[in-house]
Amino acid sequence: MTPITLFNNKPVIDARAVFLGERIDLRSLEAGRSIAVAPLTLAAGESGCAVFFRYGVVVFFGLEPIEEVSLLSQLAPMVQEAYAERESEQMKIYREHAEQDHVAPNGDLYLREFSTERLQVVADILSKSVVLAWYEKHVAAAFDRIEPLAANLQRYGRGMNRKNEFMRHIGDTLLIQHKMVGRVEVIDKPEILWERPELERLYAHLEDEYELQERHRALERKLDLISKTVETQLDILNNTHMLRVEWYVVALIVFEILLTLYELFFRHFAK
Template sequence: MPTSPMKAAREVRPPPAADDAPTGPGLLIGERIDVRAFGQADRLATGPMLVRAGNNRAAAVLRYGAVVLFNMSPDDEAALIEALRPFVTEPYNDWDAETATVSLRAGDEGPVDAGGTIYLSEITVERLQIVATVLAKSVVLAFYEKLLASVFDRIEPLARSLGRRGHTGREGRALLRQIGDVLLMQHKMVGRVEVAEKPDLLWDHPELERLYARLQDEFELNDRARALDRKLDLISRTAATSLDLLQNRRTLRVEWYIVILIVIEMVLLILYETFMAPRG
């Protein structure tokens, strides 16, 4: 995997309307967050966990390393991220940002306009949890999309080199490392985010299923996850085919060594029989 970790973010900017909704950035700050240990006293809700972060401010903290901050100033955000550090496994350093807006609009639930504004009919804890879940999944997908593009760029010349020359040295070892990266990425995506799974919150609040479905569709979560799966599968098959080719060439070389040894043995035997064997 890359030596310098990456952090992705979808920033939610304040709405231009008068009825401002609580907004803030969504960040991927590390591999994992111990949500059980963080925010016990100020917890507003679970699944995902929503904690109070001051007057009219809140943060959603998700176990797979994502945080979505609502209605917080840059100083508030920095303070909360600093408070989270002891609970973060393998913290990241840098992030990319995407922008969106949350705005109130009576009778409208979940559409996202061309400018990236998410419309909610009202602001409730449960709706903020839904928004946080979708933003967090989108941020993680963006992280893996960039990571996978980097792996793809590295594995293609290795596979081409092995297919053309069949070298067994540095290219083979590098290709094995890339296969390990891909397998680790698949494991993390399946066990970490569960993009295709609906949040547990919907079991208790089925009336929010439409909101979740619309946001899931607007942010193309399932389509992006399937695209990542296809690319991961392609990389795995490309690497496996290249390694099979490499192994076959090594096997063929060994077989030729055996044939040569047999020929040498036969020549030596003939020479012995011709010149060295005792004459009767």
């Protein structure tokens, strides 16, 4: 692929990633303005472009705000289970004729050229970062909800009788893990690096800048703790129910014995 010239030779462009929903139907997108595939990259607006990810993220490059709004409106019918509150992330990208691409201390990115491949690498990082940010918020909320369970166990030494709620927590945890690993593949490198290994350094710098690996591990630890806390509560609840059933059985046996003794006693005195 050749360097793209979509930005009217601007020396600086804005990039913005938006997490729209569960999935984008890429088949419905206009193929006529396609610049590249894997990930799908289309010309957009007057002189910009957009990179689309099946797992619900679009990354804009060099678009005016009104152009972003227009494109988002066009995308709306193609987004499955759209989010009411969208997560977004943005950065400035400068074109600089230097030996190496690099990230400035303030987070701005300097690229040797605005090539399609470089923009796809940037889009991959931003898309993963915005997905992580969305899940970080939701996992933090789930963490707050299960904290009283652990506090109750520590304070009273017993679980709480909310089996349906516990099952929902487990379901939420498994769903998040499935999406992070199965759909987004946060810790996997993009396919473009197989074709352009010289961009590995750029990817590594951006991955480190956005702390993708560290954030992914932190999320996994929180999800694991949520799962263990809820499973512990369920075990306690199930054991309590089993103990209760055992006492019911013992009570029935005792009642049957007493009834038998009463019948024997009654027969004895009836004679």
